Amino acid sequence: MTAISLKNLDIFYGEAHITHDVNLEIADGESFALVGESGSGKSTVLKAIAGLAPEWTGEINVFGKPRSHGIDRAFSRQCQMVFQDPYGSLHPRKTVDATLGEALTIHGIGDRSARIEEVMSSVGLDRKFRFRFPHQLSGGQRQRVAIARALMLKPKVLLLDEPTSALDVSVQAEILNLLKRLRQEQNLTFLMVTHNLPVVSFLCDRLAVMRQGRIVEVADVADLKRGDLKDPYSRELMHISAAHAN
Numbered sequence: 001m002t003a004i005s006l007k008n009l010d011i012f013y014g015e016a017h018i019t020h021d022v023n024l025e026i027a028d029g030e031s032f033a034l035v036g037e038s039g040s041g042k043s044t045v046l047k048a049i050a051g052l053a054p055e056w057t058g059e060i061n062v063f064g065k066p067r068s069h070g071i072d073r074a075f076s077r078q079c080q081m082v083f084q085d086p087y088g089s090l091h092p093r094k095t096v097d098a099t100l101g102e103a104l105t106i107h108g109i110g111d112r113s114a115r116i117e118e119v120m121s122s123v124g125l126d127r128k129f130r131f132r133f134p135h136q137l138s139g140g141q142r143q144r145v146a147i148a149r150a151l152m153l154k155p156k157v158l159l160l161d162e163p164t165s166a167l168d169v170s171v172q173a174e175i176l177n178l179l180k181r182l183r184q185e186q187n188l189t190f191l192m193v194t195h196n197l198p199v200v201s202f203l204c205d206r207l208a209v210m211r212q213g214r215i216v217e218v219a220d221v222a223d224l225k226r227g228d229l230k231d232p233y234s235r236e237l238m239h240i241s242a243a244h245a246n
Ligand SMILES: Nc1ncnc2c1ncn2[C@@H]1O[C@H](COP(=O)(O)OP(=O)(O)OP(=O)(O)O)[C@@H](O)[C@H]1O
Pocket: 013, 016, 018, 036, 037, 038, 039, 040, 041, 042, 043, 044, 045, 193
């Protein structure tokens, strides 16, 4: 079954035309990466799916249901976003408990306490952190809270915008392992933006390369691992990544 389907997606910020004719089909349970140069529109695609970039034309479907242009509660139960910078994305004056409980209140879901503790445990956060504020947590713990917040409503799809790039290298691996485990345990579909091709190899099944608002290539991660991307720009990205690794 198709989890995310984007058809002829053009996204705008006012006069600025950011993406052009983006078409993607992502299967249920698949982990899919968007890579490409800075400013190519990768995060904007995630934002449009999440409802944070409402000016678009084309179609956005998640599990066969089309997304409307405004706030769409039924849609947000299925599909949640995790941002790059956990410090910026968490409210500084809200405890972990308040942050995780918010979506339950909005959606009228009961069993608050049990659900918060269950999700904290699933992301590897000890319950002693439940009434702490973001500044009382490490970067990795904050990103676990951000991931927990995204999981509160039991979504099927996570939109991950550079989920590890704001973290120390040692912590990045922990969060990547966590995401890998959560995907298996909860049969999640990932659509992830990253600059980091080794992260794509570790966590993803396929990737799309974006340039100047367009998809220039869709490939299997096996092709990336073999150095077998076809488009000249994709190949340039691979070479830059390999040069940084050495
Ligand atoms: N809120 C906004 N209003 C106007 N323009 C924006 C807004 N957000 C992003 N843009 C512009 O949209 C374009 C695409 O930005 P986007 O963040 O999607 O790129 P990206 O590929 O994710 O880049 P990066 O890898 O640097 O995060 C850029 O030219 C950016 O300046």
